[in-house]
Amino acid sequence: MAIRPFSRPVSRVPVRIVALACLLAARSDEPIVLSVKRINSPDGRTSAVIEELDNGLGFGLGALYQELHVVGATEVPRSHGERSRTVVFYVNTSEYRGSPIEAIWLSAKQLQVKYGKSLKPGRQDRRLGGVTIEYVAQ
Numbered sequence: 001m002a003i004r005p006f007s008r009p010v011s012r013v014p015v016r017i018v019a020l021a022c023l024l025a026a027r028s029d030e031p032i033v034l035s036v037k038r039i040n041s042p043d044g045r046t047s048a049v050i051e052e053l054d055n056g057l058g059f060g061l062g063a064l065y066q067e068l069h070v071v072g073a074t075e076v077p078r079s080h081g082e083r084s085r086t087v088v089f090y091v092n093t094s095e096y097r098g099s100p101i102e103a104i105w106l107s108a109k110q111l112q113v114k115y116g117k118s119l120k121p122g123r124q125d126r127r128l129g130g131v132t133i134e135y136v137a138q
Contacts, residue, residue: 031055031080034064040073043108046131047073050101052093053080065092066101068113070128081122088125088133089113114138 031053039048049069055062067090069077077086093100102114110132115121117137126133 039103039105041105041108041111041131045073045108046129047071047075048103048105048111049077050103051077051080063092064094065090065122067091068101068103070111070131070133086128087123088128089115089121089135090123091115091119091121093119110134112136 033051033053035052037050039050041047047070049071050066051069052064052066054064057063067080067084067087069084069086070088071077071086075086077084079086081087081090089101091100096116096119100116100119104112104114106112109130112134114136115138119137121135124135
């Protein structure tokens with residue numbers, strides 16, 4: 001075996017640590033918020049917040065979806081999906097073209113949500129914090 005001048009053995013430990021760090025960074029448990037649209041109620045006390053999200057799974061398991069939060073006028077949604085107490089509606093929009101969710105305040109305590117009829121909602125709460133929500137598939 002010939003020894004090459006100026007060569008050193010390469011340690012595999014740093015390579016393994018870097019590979020593990022990259023894998024952990026790529027696999028995120030938190031969705032990535034891509035856009036936010038806030039629609040205030042007529043009395044200005046409550047907001048409907050539509051967020052477009054990437055679920056952050058990657059590796060071919062990822063999905064785009066939109067969710068609707070009902071929150072106080074100055075409140076910022078902090079959590080997403082099933083575990084969120086402010087999410088009243090969400091839907092996978094990965095294959096959908098157009099504007100999947102539209103929120104319209106009919107009064108200070110009544111919200112109408114319109115969504116594409118080809119979409120299958122994952123959650124459809126009818127009431128949250130005194131606000132009644134009706135859904136229209138179109």
